[in-house]
Amino acid sequence: MQLKLNPHCTHRDIKPLINIAVARSLRELRIEMICESFELPKSFYMFSQLETVILEKVSLEDVPRNAHFPCLKRLHLLSVKFTGDESVKKLLSLCPILEELVVKRSSLTNILTLYVLLHLQTPDSYLPTGTSFVFLDHLELCLCSTEWWNLLTCILVDAPKLRVLKLKLYRKHCVRYNDVMDQWNQPDYVPMCLSSYLEIFEWRQYNGKEKEREVAKYILANASRLKKATFYSESGEKDGILKELEYMARGSTTCKLVFD
CATH class of the missing domain: 3.30.110 (Translation Initiation Factor IF3)
Known part of the structure; x- marks a missing residue:
């Protein structure tokens, strides 16, 4: 299901559509809208069989504590604005089998530099100690961050x-970005990837x-x-x-x- 929304759309407009789609075992969802804050229904987070989620030009409210995306393999965050660092960490911690992560930053994006994401530790039951994104297969990274080279190391x-x-x-x-780059800290050992x-x-x-x-x-x-x-x-x-x-x-x- 693809939703392309204008700023006049409200939670009341979106909630019934997503509820129906999730109840019918929706596998792929794309939401694109002008950057206005809105709240996704709890069914999106709680009972989801979603495998692909693409969010574009969206401002997200805080993710519920008991949310979970057990089936999500592909997550695209395109010019997504979060309420803070913790919201970013929380969203990614809900995706234990994530394989593909695509991040595009823009002037709308306040938090999402990915620098905080690769310090994320998902639940110990899914990952060995000291690793993150153990299932990640495909990554596209925008180099607009002034510390992208250290991010790359992570x-x-x-x-x-x-x-x-x-x-x-x-x-x-x-x-x-090349004019502000300091010394690149290469990994201490050749990474497994x-x-x-x-x-x-x-x-x-x-x-x-x-x-x-x-x-x-x-x-x-x-x-x-x-x-x-x-x-x-x-x-x-x-x-x-x-x-x-x-x-x-x-x-x-x-x-x-x-x-x-």
């Missing part, structure tokens, strides 16, 4: 079965700056199962940038390097 360590990693800088969020799982790596708006080169070099050198690495560049020095990538050492002998 992702590599806390998502041990990550198979697809896509780094993007959305045009609307173009910030000079690089040594055993990562197959697809994609980087859009790659500019070949020093810190970007460090990250690209590290991933290419340590991703021993990598099948395809794609880099997109719009730099005026594109040819030289792509040539440099071509000569970087690769941990996978079967990795196909693609430039665009």
Whole structure:
């Protein structure tokens, strides 16, 4: 079910639709609206068999304490505004088998930088001690955060079965993030996702700056199962940038390097 709502829609408009859909074992829900705060019905959180949830341009109220998403595998948060850090942590802690997480930030997004998300510890009954997102298979990350490189370290360590990693800088969020980057703290050991799982790596708006080169070099050198690495560049020095990538050492002998 896809709901595209205008700001005049209220809880009374949305609640009956979602209640009916959840009662009929809805598997996929997409809600898009102008950023106005609204409360999802309790059935959305409590009796859900949802496998895919996509929320766009939405401002969410606090998640109920006893909520749970036991079947949710794909969660897309596109320009979602939360009431605070705890709301973000709470939402993700409800998803014990999450496989795909897509996050797009915008001027509407107040809390969701993902930096707080990868410090999230879900219930011990689902995860080994010290890990997060053990089922996460696919992640798309916007690089508009000024600390995205340290966030990336958390992702590599806390998502041990990550198979697809896509780094993007959305045009609307173009910030000079390379100018403020400090030293990148690489993982103390080669993360399991690089040594055993990562197959697809994609980087859009790659500019070949020093810190970007460090990250690209590290991933290419340590991703021993990598099948395809794609880099997109719009730099005026594109040819030289792509040539440099071509000569970087690769941990996978079967990795196909693609430039665009």
